[in-house]
Amino acid sequence: MDEKITLAIESSCDETSAAILRGGRQVLSNIISTQIPIHQKFGGVVPEIASRKHIVNIMPVIDEALAKAGVELADIDQIAVTYGPGLVGALLVGVSAAKALAFTLDVPLIGVNHLEGHIFANFISHQDLKPPFMALVVSGGHTSLVHVKDYNSFSLMGQTRDDAAGEAFDKVARVMGLPYPGGPQIDKLAQEGNPNAIDFPKALQEKGNYEFSFSGLKSAVLNYLNSMKCKKIEIDKADVAASFQNTVIEVLIAKALSAVKEVGCNTLVLAGGVAANSSLESRLRAATEKAGIRFCYPDKILCTDNAAMIGCRGYYQSLASNFADLYLNAVPGLELQDL
Numbered sequence: 001m002d003e004k005i006t007l008a009i010e011s012s013c014d015e016t017s018a019a020i021l022r023g024g025r026q027v028l029s030n031i032i033s034t035q036i037p038i039h040q041k042f043g044g045v046v047p048e049i050a051s052r053k054h055i056v057n058i059m060p061v062i063d064e065a066l067a068k069a070g071v072e073l074a075d076i077d078q079i080a081v082t083y084g085p086g087l088v089g090a091l092l093v094g095v096s097a098a099k100a101l102a103f104t105l106d107v108p109l110i111g112v113n114h115l116e117g118h119i120f121a122n123f124i125s126h127q128d129l130k131p132p133f134m135a136l137v138v139s140g141g142h143t144s145l146v147h148v149k150d151y152n153s154f155s156l157m158g159q160t161r162d163d164a165a166g167e168a169f170d171k172v173a174r175v176m177g178l179p180y181p182g183g184p185q186i187d188k189l190a191q192e193g194n195p196n197a198i199d200f201p202k203a204l205q206e207k208g209n210y211e212f213s214f215s216g217l218k219s220a221v222l223n224y225l226n227s228m229k230c231k232k233i234e235i236d237k238a239d240v241a242a243s244f245q246n247t248v249i250e251v252l253i254a255k256a257l258s259a260v261k262e263v264g265c266n267t268l269v270l271a272g273g274v275a276a277n278s279s280l281e282s283r284l285r286a287a288t289e290k291a292g293i294r295f296c297y298p299d300k301i302l303c304t305d306n307a308a309m310i311g312c313r314g315y316y317q318s319l320a321s322n323f324a325d326l327y328l329n330a331v332p333g334l335e336l337q338d339l
């Protein structure tokens with residue numbers, strides 16, 4: 001077994017994180033410094049503040065990751081870093097730190113796509129997991145179905161045409177007066193509501209369509225809230241949250257199961273921040289069980305942004321000699337591409 005030591009860095013949004021991995025799946029440390037309390041008072045991530053906080057946090061977080069793993073800088077064999085997608089200023093902090101360390105330590109640099117990282121979090125949580133499988137990536141910025149054919153071979157089945165699932169959760173929460181990030185708030189509120197109370201629309205329902213669209217649903221929720229307000233009818237916030245969440249979940253489950261069926265694989269993995277949604281996880285579990293499909297999702301700490309998942313992805317890239325040079329730059333709009 002290859003026992004390469006990887007230092008991984010993640011700074012794409014509002015978490016500064018560094019991790020040390022031995023091989024691809026053994027996490028020696030995974031330090032996450034979140035900025036959520038700072039951005040909460042603005043109702044969302046303020047990019048300039050995020051970049052500044054990453055600059056302050058990056059070296060202490062790397063030092064802590066090394067100390068917790070009991071590893072010296074001299075022991076590092078390679079450095080993996082998120083170079084997109086994300087906020088450009090935030091990404092640049094991680095990319096610059098990674099390049100400086102790779103240059104001074106004279107070790108290979110690996111540029112990692114954040115979304116691929118989310119998928120690879122599953123390899124850490126499920127040590128026996130192997131491709132091929134279907135991945136449903138649901139994060140704040142993306143909603144995609146990816147056929148993972150092998151560790152370094154993917155095919156994009158479909159993605160969102162407009163808002164991502166997490167983005168819709170955050171926007172709906174915001175108009176309901178709930179704090180940022182809205183996903184966990186809606187999740188909590190929905191537990192007390194009736195998921196069938198309000199009939200919200202589902203987009204792109206045709207068979208074989210693996211694209212998503214959540215912007216119409218978001219507008220439908222806003223229209224519902226406004227029209228109730230105009231009519232001076234008191235709304236049950238829990239019912240709105242539960243009905244909205246139910247609509248998102250039904251779309252995600254139907255498309256994911258049909259994608260699994262189309263490619264003929266037998267495993268579905270869930271990835272990204274929205275994977276932390278309790279109802280999505282339990283309903284996907286039930287649906288896959290019924291269909292005889294294996295279902296995997298990462299431990300909660302690996303669902304949200306973290307460097308361990310970036311290290312895992314980076315390790316498998318290194319096996320395919322997929323390294324970056326010191327010209328590596330942040331690519332804020334980096335897409336998930338066929339590989």
Ligand code: KG4
Nearest residue numbers: 139140141166181183184273274276277305
């Ligand atoms: O993957 P992530 O940490 O960041 C991106 O790469 O975008 O995802 C963050 C998203 C946010 O939109 C947040 O509201 C959502 O994940 N989220 C949730 C839950 N926890 C986080 N959405 C629904 N239910 C949750 N429990």
Ligand code: ZN
Nearest residue numbers: 139273304305
């Ligand atoms: Zn993410």
